[in-house]
Amino acid sequence: MNMKRNVSSIASLISDPSRAAILLHLLDGRCHPAGNLAAAAGITPQTASFHLAKMAEIGTVTVEKHGRHRYYRIAQASDAEMIEQLLSFAGPAPVVSLRQSDQMKKLRHARMCYDHLAGEAAVRITESLLRAGHLQKDGLQLHVTVSGETFFADFGLDLPQLRKKRRAFSRCCLDWTEREHHLAGALGQGLTERMFAMDWFHREEQSRAVRITQEGKQGITERFGIQLD
Amino acid sequence: MNMKRNVSSIASLISDPSRAAILLHLLDGRCHPAGNLAAAAGITPQTASFHLAKMAEIGTVTVEKHGRHRYYRIAQASDAEMIEQLLSFAGPAPVVSLRQSDQMKKLRHARMCYDHLAGEAAVRITESLLRAGHLQKDGLQLHVTVSGETFFADFGLDLPQLRKKRRAFSRCCLDWTEREHHLAGALGQGLTERMFAMDWFHREEQSRAVRITQEGKQGITERFGIQLD
DNA sequence: TTCACATTTCGATGATAATGGAAACGTCTA
């Protein structure tokens, strides 16, 4: 069996605390300049650069040069989801300070999982879509039903376009705080993007946490028939 | 956030190829003597002993002394399932030799995932239980319905006894070859045990693979209404 | 041009940890 090699090489990516910190920080799906990541991991810029170069070589992250900054992001959604899965085994972080606990509450409530929404909000929305019969669970796939086609089109999503993307169209992603599934894949990404475009959510600075706006709460209730908060 | 620490310490368990090989070998749920594990990992007994001692200290594996042998096994089902999950990201192993490919086919078909059945057989059986309405999916939980209570009792399982165990009763476990869920938890373990007791399956030596007997094929068709092979 | 700033490259250092040889320990068998 040579999958041993794969498993251990994947694991060694995260086994180093500095790399883990960097990846955890990148899990918000945004691009981050190298210095930012160094600060987040509590290491010098050189060390961060070393790790980032290594990860870029393997293909875990990609770089984009803008001016004198280099912006890094996680290359593949599937890698981000793997890290999320690992988090679900690490278990809910033991609360150390009130500040952390507060941050934790926010993360549980709504956060980005790379390119799509996660947390309680995402799980409840996904549940609602299943209940309404717009989505249908089939193993780890989430099929869009006929009524779903209409629903998402009404919502402003271009499904044919999303299907064309070279990635899974609609699938489950394990939510480590809720221990339930939420919608991921191109559809999850598209839905999230649309909701942000409608100003339903705002990103917090330097965090994966997402705040739901007043319009958001109203819109979610209207469209999905659920009450958040 | 101090879950960083957790994540990386979990990952470092598997990041070493030797430990990964040992754990992969232990994933069959059986007890293995130290020498056996050393051979499986391709390292000397001393080195294996070193790693096993380390993992025992953390609580990942437990020891049992029998005569001059020391038998090791994975301590918690949840740890075994985490490794299974990691495997699903490592992806199907690239086929190197015909021998491996053959072994791989067997693993895909039916294997042990620590203490319960996995592979195509397990996924199909789980599907059948859901379709028949004996189980009901609720997030990652698999609830036993009223008809399910009867079904499992008929099958010879003592559900109240299984519920008493200090572990999850009935839950989903991600199958890395099928990329679907199969039944795990105390119920999954109990069901598997019962099927082995009825001689439906035989273990292969030195492998996680499981062979379905003639009685097994017949019984599975009768009880679950599915045809395997 | 010159300076400031973000980032990388180079090089040296230090720590960590996997590894196997030698030997000890305990248990089984003859």
Next chain:
DNA sequence: TAGACGTTTCCATTATCATCGAAATGTGAA
């Protein structure tokens, strides 16, 4: 009681790798 065997402990070796200081590169601003 002696010897074989499975396993562990002790120990020295070795390789790997994260880390950071110093210097180089490249970009933007003045």
